[in-house]
Amino acid sequence: MFLQQLINGLSIGSIYGLASVGYALIYSILGFSNFAHGEMTMVGAFSGFFAMTAGGLPFPIALLVGVFGSALAAVCMERFAYRPLRMRNAPSLYFFIAAMGVSVVLMNAAVVLLSATFRTFPPILPVKTVGIGNLSIGVIDLVVFGVSAIAVTILEFVLAFTKMGKAIRAAAYDSVTASMMGISMDKVCFMVFVMAGTLAGLAGVFRGLKYTVHANMGNIILKAWVCSIIGGIGSVQGALLGALMVGVLETFIAGFGFSNLRDVIAFALLIGMLYFRPSGLLGKTTEEKA
């Protein structure tokens, strides 16, 4: 029972993780939480869904289409909502408000254009479980966990070893100095949104696959934001750690029969963290973040 709940928790946490890393990346560069991140996952989920059902594409291709869809959404968000603000050196509060606006617009546009019905991915991965003794692990969960791990490893690699990664880290450390050194902030922002969008696309398609695809599915991704704050605002590893922690914690709370307290405890943890350790578990306020 303990192990089973741990597996359940990790599987929830791994999807939170894909989304919370996106929050962390954008925060590290632009200093605001992109509340429209949940809608990015929604766009990804719908792109993947329609690629499979209307386009008749096999799942791996549909996953790529989903990733492309949400990366495109992310780039558009950056170009049309956030770049104008950045050009005017607007305070970060403006970004927060713009993000909320984008979120509401996208969600309601989806309701109007695609209706509020629930859609289900065609069953590509059979409802199968790998049983080890008394434990059962969903095949989908294994795939999700594997792909998430690979994606995050690639991200870490890009950040650590490529020229672009170095530029992003420099910009996260100090964007003014970085741009004086010839780093194009436009390019950095573009790349960061592409990365966040890519991970959001994975999160969206996987969420859609495991649960359902619908216009309001972005809402639940707010939990991923909580994870990124708990893990450390703007820290990629912190966001991952926070996500796995919150996923497991939630499952255990429900597993002990207090499921109605699930959100209360997650948000209490958030408040407690902000109070006692405002920079989160792995957040370092002044050092490099991305």
Next chain:
Amino acid sequence: MARGLSMALLVCMVLTLVAGCGGSKGDIIIGHFTPMSGDTAAWGQMEIKGVQLAEAEINAAGGLLGRKVKIITYDDRGDKVEAVNVVKKLISEKAVAIVGEQTSSASMAAGPIVAAAKVPAVATTSTNPRVTVGDDGKLNPYYFRVCFIDPFQGRALAFYSMKKLNKSKAAILYDIGEDYAVGLTEAFKQNFTEMGGKVVAIETFKGGEEDFRAQLTRIKQANPEVIFMPIYYKEAALAMKQARELGITAVFLGGDGFESPTLTEMGGPAAEGCIFASHYSSEDTAPLLRKFIDNFKKKFNEDPDNNSALAYDAVLVIADAIKRAGKDDPQAIRDAIESTKSLQVVTGVITIDKATHNPLDKTVVIDIVKNGKITFLERLDLSQVK
């Protein structure tokens, strides 16, 4: 000249007055509130079609009191607060009676509003007893319903599990934020235990959640024969999928919240064999129901469901009351609804009980999912499940 001008002014004033009166002698407005978005939107869409069909048929037959009927529908997103807002809006737009809501929570939120405005409302599928009669036993004089109530539904389902399926070990999974789920859980638990069954696990969640594996893992430990889920179709389908993934083999049992094509689409093979209560069956042969189904298919090119049938019935009850009242005064309509007797509607015959505002003599239909299709099993009335 001055006299001529004042005459002209007078004529204008009189004309304006007449025109103003003409407004109230125009269409008879019936309000309707339902979710067009959100978790229960699929039902809302079906309700709208039921209401539209009723409106078209009434107007084709000459309308009411020689006037046309106009039904205005507003979206409450399945949200209690929004329900209050749109009901206020409907009342301000001079609705003489209101159809809705489908969920008990939203109907209960609208209850005090319609009572204060003295406009009658007829709920479609709100099965919680408290929609019409509060906890203190006081009747809301302005709320009515056309569906059965949860104590009966819970009893029928407990009876079905114990006597027909011979399964006496049950677990319950329900949404603690939904009045419907809480009420039906109570009704089922009480009846099931009375009949000698045992409830081995009760697990809860909160609306909006999509992952129930933590709760289901606990249910699995308790090893029940049936899992009773008095919840809505989306959550039910997800829970059934996750339960099968965890290797749970128990039979799934649900209330009228299961009835939707989404249940089978989303649930897939996991929904196969699940059994639930419903308000009507499309396999029923009653002539009025057949006519309703045919006309519905002709107009919308799809099959009606519980919600379209009950929304249609709610309009019929209001239309019948307006005819008997002979005027479009909300108070007179309320009195007429209260004395509704033996009115033929598509889900049966409606006689409103003056003490509770619930329809008497309702039956529960038991359905099963077979080969991905919702299939009729049997019809139970109150005397059968005693």
